[in-house]
Amino acid sequence: MAFEVLLRDGLTGRIAIRNHGAALENLPGTWELTLDGRITAAGKFLTGRVEPDTEKELLLGVEVPATYPGEKIFLQVTIGAQQTSLLLPVYMHKPFPRPQEQYTTGVRADAAQAIISGGKLAAVITANGMRELRFRGEHLLASPPRLMLWQHDAGVNADVAALELDRIRISADRFGSDGTAVECHALALPRRMDLDELEFTQRFEPLTSGAIRYETEFIVPDSFTGVPRLGVEFALPSALKFAGYCHPESGMSQVAPEVPAEMEFAQFRTENGDGLLIAAAGRGAMLQVLPYLEYDLLDTASPRQDGRSYLTIDCRNCCNGQIGSGRFRMVLIFAPLTGGEDAALKARSLRFF
Secondary structure, three states: OOEEEEEEEOOOOEEEEEEOOOOEOOOEEEEEEEEOOEEEEEEEEEOOOEOOOOEEEEEOOOOOOOEOOOOOEEEEEEEOOEEEEEEEOOOOEOOOOOOOOOOOEEEEEOOOEEEEEEOOEEEEEEOOEEEEEEEOOEEOOOEEEEEEOOOOOOOOOHHHHOOOHHHOEEEEEEEEEOOOOEEEEEEEEOOOOOOOOEEEEEEEEEEOOOEEEEEEEEEEOHHHOOOOEEEEEEEEOOOOOEEEEEEOOOEEEOOOOOOOEEEOEEEEEOOOOOEEEEEEOOOOEEEEEEEEEEEEOOEEEEEEEEEEEEEEEEEEEHHHOOOOOEEEEEEEEEEEEOOOOOHHHHHHHHOOO
């Protein structure tokens, strides 16, 4: 085989052509996205010249769809007479239709903010994202989710360092509702105005199962290639001090991941067993938990720890390899927990609603 096609990033449709023989000229290629053998999308591209014994990456215009459990997504890439079939990851399970609503759900929106509810779970959404999340009037978040691109212990190249990610400005530029969900769009603005902006979209949808689906989308331009992470960060109230984390391979653990680790779901409870469930709606998300520190303006060297947990949940970070340009998506589900409710059973059932 003179060359082979490799999958570099299944979320964005990034492939690589590895040439083992003579130089490849600018060859035409085609791609098809199939769901259980059904073609759902297709496109064309040119390889450009690929020198001998080298590898070239191409970003195809592939949008990975949500799927029902058990469905397989394949990217069929054809270059010349050679066809390659690549299995893509599931970023979100498609919800099954429900015969009737179990809980009252709805969206009330005006130009400034929206309130969405799934039963007794309610969230206040503004142009900057989810300002509040409450269950039966009790706060489940101490601070709202916000865009996180920086990682203190991650080395970055000079181009990324020039972005000054720890000081980057996030500008909200679109906010609206179609009556079933609320969407916020923002731009991460680099200090050098000749660089492109990174786009960050949040979508909040109330579910009839009494939960809220939280979808994030990051559109990364070339100028942001190599950022340490694409994720959100927020804090939990100090009352939610009993935690558990379920990893796809190792199972349940009460040990908080101090470095980013893949999780299927996480639970945070009060002494009486009530609390918050955060579940991945498809592929696992990368979770990191650190103590929430507050800094005195007059004494920044001695932070105070007040018992709250500080969470970062990543769609992608540098632990998975370098982040390139393209479109990345992550879907989480926020749901309340009451008493002795089984978090694992609830997390896995919510994926399909």
